[in-house]
Structure formats: structure tokens, C-alpha cells
Amino acid sequence: MSPSIDTRVAIVGGGITGLAAASWLELDHGIDDAVVLEASDRAGGKIRSELEAGHTVEGGPQGFLDNAPDTLELARRVGLGGALVPAADASADRFILRAGRLRAVPTSPVSFATSDLLPLGGRLRVFAEPFARRRPDGDESVFDFAARRIGRVAAEVLVDSMVTGVFAGDSRRLSLAATFPRMAAMEAEHGSLTRALVARMRAARRSGGRSAGPAGPGGTLHTFDGGMELLPRRLADRLGDRLRSETAVLGIGRDPTGLILETGSGPVRARRVLLALPADRAARLLAGLAPDAAEPLAAIPTVPIAVVMASYADPGAFGRPVDGFGFLVPRAENAGILGTLYCHSIFPGQAPAPRLFLRTMIGGAREPGLAGLGDDALVGSVRAAHARILGRDPDPDRVWIVRWAEGISQYTIGHLDRVAAAERAARAAGIELAGSPYRGVSVNDCIRQARAAAGRLAATS
Template structure:
């Protein structure tokens, strides 16, 4: 009889090698957790973060950047020796546009500009002025209910819908305010009014091109430079093409079963996979209620259509600025389009225009059923509608995310509570990723830092 060689006992196994898992593995290492293995199902590290360069056009599959106002991300970048590689959005990206009644309107950036802007009707603007006099709301309500109560229905349908579209590709009537925009709930709680809170914030400074409270930032080679640097710092500690199927716990160690039937043993396990995959892997370890809560975190499908044009000024409407968003009430089929070359000039050849048009989202999941040709034709029709002109693109890339952006719908905080109470009852088990406490790359790094500290402390 042959005795199978005992699997080495790692200090930490991280399941999922997106930015959450890679950052956790790296940060745990810097805190003295010596033997860390990352188990990634796909054939490449980085998850949603993927950058492709074609003939001088930069194609970001997922995030385009992160706001430079989160110290944890900047410290991570500096720790990897990449601070000289940071690229901040150009000042030209300061202008943003919102579609209203079929036309793009500049988003006003100051109270006087708002009063004279055509982004809302006059009654809509006057209703916003009544914001300080509105009553407080329930502890949990949808983003739409909150916004309509505080700033009126029109501003909710135009301004807030556009913001939710831009960040979540989501439906404001289904998203939970305290889970998605906790700062707004806090502003109402602490100041009784968003206007009063914003005035107080303006006094203390902040803000920059392409991002309230920070400047949109990427790296010279694109976002993948960050995940590539993490993966190469981790070296052989990153295993690719090894989907995690089941996580169980025996005497003093976790066993992680992989797709090929082999097992990895570790003293602690961190699950940095999307909640649906986490639910499948943790089915034997977590109680039914927590598994159902994980399964209850839905995702919006998103398609990204990248189009590049070598001819200068290919559209009637100038594509200077960050880009434009299209609220649901416009009844159009794109969520918006980002003017990539204006935001990050080095991401397109000199004089060229690069647009990143988003389709799908909670509003229009059926868009992902279209063929590539149909998606491109649809994006071009919509760009023609808003920007004027249908120039032939010199560069096209179509990217589909069937599990694009997690939706923190009503009840999200209760689901999180159930999941986290169950996980806390199993010492050494950790959950992270953008399905839980924040959908942006910055939030992933903040969570990774918090969990690295817990892992190092042996929790």
C-alpha cells in the first residue's frame, strides 16, 4: 500500500486571485505571514482587472482607475515600487455630461452654475434648493426613495440615476442606500441635510478632475500593472488554473479541494471569490442561512464596447471631458461613454479619440445576449444620437462581464451581517472581495489590509 505524501500546511490559502486576493496575500506577507498560496481558477491573475494595448490604444477590460484619496491603495502601490508609475486624470477630464431629453448637458460643478444650468428644469432645480428642509428617512431605504425625498423626483431621476449608473450600472430603486452610499446616509444623520454637509465639506477642501474627493488615477501601463506587480511579488505563491471547489475544516487545518481533485491544506483560509462561487465552496462549512445570503448578492451584467478613431474630432460634440452618463428615463440603450483619451491622453495615439461605451447593467441585462456585431452597431447608433456622427472606428474591442458589478440591493447589510457572523464562528476563515463592503478597487485594498491584520494576528 502506498501512502499519499502529506500536503504541506500553508499559513494561509487565498481563494481567488483578483485584486482582493492578491493584495491580501501580499499584505499578509509584509506582516510576517510567511507561507501564503493564492489559488486562482482562471489562467491569469487579476480578475476583473485586465489591460490590453492594441496599436497604441489602451483597452481596460474592467476598472479604468481608482481615486487617489485612499491611503491604503497608495501605500500598496508605493510598497511595490510603483509610485513613479502613477498617472492622474488630465485636467481636461474635469467636465462631465449627463443626457437629458436626448441632449448632453454639462454637469454643473458649483452652486451658482447649478442654478443657471439646464441639467434640470427650473422647478427641478428649485426643488433641490428645498433639500435642507426635508425630513429624515428610514434606516434602510432605496437610493431612489432617499434621493426623491431629499432633492425631488426629477433630480433623483436625472442626477442620482446617472451617478448610480456610472458607479454600479444599477437600478437606484433596488439598491440599498446605507450599503451603497453610506456617506450620504451619514450626511443626513450628522447634518440633517446633504446641502449643509456638502457646504461643510467644501470648507475643508477636497475634489479633483474626474472624481469627487480624489482624482481618478491609473498606472502608466494601465490597471493590470498593479495586479501584475502583486502577482510577480508573490511569485510561485500564485497558482493559476486551479478552481476551488470545496473548503472544509479538519483538526487544526482547512482543506481546500481543487477542480483536479487535489487538496491544499492551510491554517487559515481567505475566500476572495465572488459571493456565488464562495457560496458553492463554503456549502459544507457555513450554515444554510449564510450560504443563502451569499447567493442572494446579485450581479449586473456589463458589456464594454471600446472604439478608437485616428481621425481628429470624429464627432460633432467635442469629446473633451470625462464622458457622459445616460439616466434610465432617457430610454436609451447605453449607460454612458467615457472619453478615455481626454482622461488619460497616453492611452491613445496622439490626436486619436478613444471611447469606452457601457451597455447592459441592471437596466438592460438583455444587451449581453446580442452578438458582438449587434453590440457594436447598437453602441455606434447611440454614440451617433448623443455625439453626432457615426465615424468608422479604427479600433474595436468588445468585452462582456456576465458577473460584472455586484448589486448591494435592499437587505444587503442584513445579508452581510448573517454571512459575517457565521464566518466569525469559524476561526481562521475570512471573506473578502467587492461583493461585500464596497465595489471599487480601493475598497478591495482597504478590506485586504484589514484582513491581512486579522490573519497576522491569527484570528
């Protein structure tokens, strides 16, 4: 059978990475014939927004920080600059559960010194950070790094929460260098996070800019008017029939003229290929062509996660204010949930005022089995946790549930070496890799990786 499509570049996977890569090829390099092959009937992958009864129901990402220039540039260049929506000022306050009570996350060293987020001993240990032991050779877990630098108490409360918030992951298994590269770099450059932060604050003051936290530069969460899916939908619209949905790639082979992608609706011939897929799918597709890439890719795990969103007509339903960004739950609290975002407060346009609109995450590396529970059990877990943490168990009058069996990629110890090996072996076969399994899971990271991959594809196609 002759190839049904013949193209310079074929992109496999129509999540944000694949769609953004096709757009960058066009916007940055004038390549306007790349084809995106997507297995499902809709583009966007993990980005999924439904508008229902005045609610913006986000099944995947809630937003992205405005500290990454590529995402904002892409949004503006495809005409969505006017649809950007920043988080409300009222959502600035964040909370962490400790010893059964929500504690405000302090925003300055002075407020940290007097806050009740950590017990006194834990707080004092954080201030001893500049005198911490030097880093051991080789990759280190996020937890070991944090315990070494700021003490076990802070590692268990602050860092475990942070890892839960971004990766739904286990801080004892995740690689510092892969998950929080900026923190690793700060220690390497300045010998101490405190000294690095002071240096950055001074530099920011000199340049009149904004300061940065240890996990990365500060930023404001943004979404789009209509939800996160507005961006992939716009990118998909621009592609037109160059986006082939319901076209799963089943295998990849090669002939003297290039790579042949096997799909249910006929083969696709391409000079270069980008795989923008979950790592296990990429591993399967590369098993024959680039086994040295397939093996490390198969070792990149994901964790399942369930998202439960609940809306309450009565803003006083919990008998206390539910204002701010929301709260995260460290492992030691055994609350059965990973955390809850106060969506009505973050993006007030996403629920009819004055309702409460809560979004709770369940499962992750901590309790993967919970993410697969039935609807009643999931809602029951959320309600029991909220009764304990927020003080009451009011009846929500609307609930939405989204489950992701392969929710978020986990960058375990040795991740960056595995990625480098996979990239090398895949590239030797004419194939690029980009997306959440590799160098950052956030939407911003995916769009940045997509741009870099588009550059490499353009240079060699």
C-alpha cells in the same frame, strides 16, 4: 492523499482583493507564506489591460480615485509609485444626457443654479433639500432617499446616472447605506446633505484641504503607465510560486488540524482561509461548512456588463469636440447604452494622438440582456446611440469588446445585514470574506477590505 500544500493562510481568488490581501499580510504583518489559489490562468480578475496598436484597452476598471490611502500606499510599497498616471485636466468636464442632449454637470452650487442640467422646478427642489422629510426607519433605496431629499427629477437624472456610473445598477433596488454609506452618514449626522456639505467645506477650508462631494471625498482618477493591470501583475510577480493559477477550489472541509481546500491538483491544508471570490462562488464553497453564511451570500446578485471600445483616426469624426470625461445616460433616456468615457481625453497616453478613443458600457441592471448580444449587435447599439447623442455615426477603425457575465455586485436593500450575517457565520468556521461583493465594489474598496481582512487573519492564524 496528503495535502500538497500546508500553510497558515490560504487565499481563494486572485483578483485584486486576494492579491492585495496576500501583499498586506506580508507588508503589514510579516506573514510571507500565504498562498493564493486562482481558478484562471491569469491574476487580476476583473482588472484586465491589453496594449494593442498604441491603445491601452481596459476590459475592466478604467482607473481609481486618489482619495483612498491604501491603494496609493500599496502601489508605492511595491514600487509602482513612479508609474501612477493622473487623469488629464482636460477631462474635468462631465456630461449627463437629458431630453436627448448632453448637459454639463455643474461643479458649484452657483453654476448648478443657472445650468440646464435640470429643469427649473427640479433645480429649485434641490435647494429645498435642508427641509426634506426625515429618514424612515430601516434600509432605504438610493432612489427613495434621493427623491425624498432632492426631489424626483434630480433623483431620476443625477442619482440614476451616478448609480449607473458606479454600479451599473438600479437606484430603486440598491441600498443607500450599502452603496453610498457617506451619504447615509451625512444625513444621520447633520440632518441634511446641504448642511453636511457646508460643514465639510468649512472644515476643509480650516485645514487647507480639499472639499468633498456627497458621494464621497473628491479625488482625481488615476491609472498606471501600462494600464490598471500593472498593479495585479506586480503583486502576482512578488508572490512567485505562492500564486497557484489554474487552481480552482472545488470544496472546503475541515479536520482536527484545520481547513482542507479541495483543488484539482490536490488538497491544500490551511489554518485560516480568505475567500476573495464572487459571492455565488463563496456561497457554494460554504454550503456544507457554514450554511448560515452560504444562504445570505447566495442572495447577493451581480449584473452583466459589456464594454465596447472604439478608436477613430479622425479627431473631428463626430463633427464636434469630444472632450472631457464623458457622459452618463439616465434610464429615462432609453438610449441603449449606460454611458461613454472619452479615454483619449482622460488618459491621453492611452491612444495615439490625435485619435478619439471611446469606451461605452452596455447592459447592467437596466438592460441585462444587451450585455450578452453578439459583437455586431453590440457595436450597432453603440453606434446608434452615438449617432443620436454625438450627432454622427462615423466608422471606427478599431473596436474591442469585453463581456462580463457576472460584472458588478449589486447591494440591494438589506445588503449590510446579509453581509454581517455571512461574515459572522463564515468567521465561526475560520473563514474570512473580502472583496467586491461586500463593502464597496471599487478597486479602492477591494484593497481596503483586503487590508482589513489581512489584519484579522494575522491576528488569528
